[in-house]
Amino acid sequence: MKLVKITTLFFVLALMTSSCASISVASDYDREADFSQYGTYAFFKPGIDKAAISDLDKKRILRAIEDEMSKKGFTKSENPDLLISIFTKTNENINIYQNNFPYWGYGWGWNPWYWGTGFNTVSRTSEGTLYIDLIDATDKELVWQGMGTAALAKEVNKKQERINDIVAKIMEKYPPGREK
Numbered sequence: 001m002k003l004v005k006i007t008t009l010f011f012v013l014a015l016m017t018s019s020c021a022s023i024s025v026a027s028d029y030d031r032e033a034d035f036s037q038y039g040t041y042a043f044f045k046p047g048i049d050k051a052a053i054s055d056l057d058k059k060r061i062l063r064a065i066e067d068e069m070s071k072k073g074f075t076k077s078e079n080p081d082l083l084i085s086i087f088t089k090t091n092e093n094i095n096i097y098q099n100n101f102p103y104w105g106y107g108w109g110w111n112p113w114y115w116g117t118g119f120n121t122v123s124r125t126s127e128g129t130l131y132i133d134l135i136d137a138t139d140k141e142l143v144w145q146g147m148g149t150a151a152l153a154k155e156v157n158k159k160q161e162r163i164n165d166i167v168a169k170i171m172e173k174y175p176p177g178r179e180k
Contacts, residue, residue, distance in 0.1 A: 023150040023166055027173035033136065033143040035175040040077035041069055044135060047085030060160050061086055064167035065132065072174070080137050087131040090152070095123045126152045132170055146170035 029035075043062060051058060065084060066076065074082075127149060134144040148170040153162035 023148055023169045025146065025148045025169045025173060027144065027146040027170070027176070029144040029176045030142070035143070038081040038134075039074060040080045041074050041082040041084055041134075042077060042080035042137070044083040044085040044133075047083075047087070047133065051086050051088050053088050057159070057163070058086075060163045061130065061167065063160075064164045065171070067164070068167055068171040072171070082143075083135040083137050083140075085133040085135060087133065089129045091127045091129075093125045093127055095125070096121070126154075128152045130166055130170065132167070134174070144174055144176065146173050 043065075048058060048062070053061075065086075069076075069084075128151075129147060129149040132146045133142055135141065136143050148166045150162070150166050153159045
């Protein structure tokens, strides 16, 4: 019976850990846009100011975007081809794992020295969605949007690493047709 409890606990912890590590991404773009014409960028301050997150997290996201854009050969400019804006949403997920096996407590395999209904685990995770918008600076029209959803890091020293991972996964989708 101890083996069943330990195995079940290990399975639940493995499930929780693997779900925290995954990043779900998607993108959409204007089919008429010529992405080869873009080589410079700047951040669109009015859009970034509207993002409902702390200024520290905004800085973390913008640093990660700068890193990814430079890896793609873009340069930051006062007269850019693209404007970059961000938007965020957060959700709190509550997961309840309830294990009431029939042989625990009264029932099949009843044991007079053990009474219990199994174990219950409640976990709370914050999940965030980051949208990265690329706007044609001349036309002021959205040409590409990437979205990534993932569990957020709670420890301050892991936030930048987690944000870097999320932004990198989103930016893999840009430019369209060249995903890894």
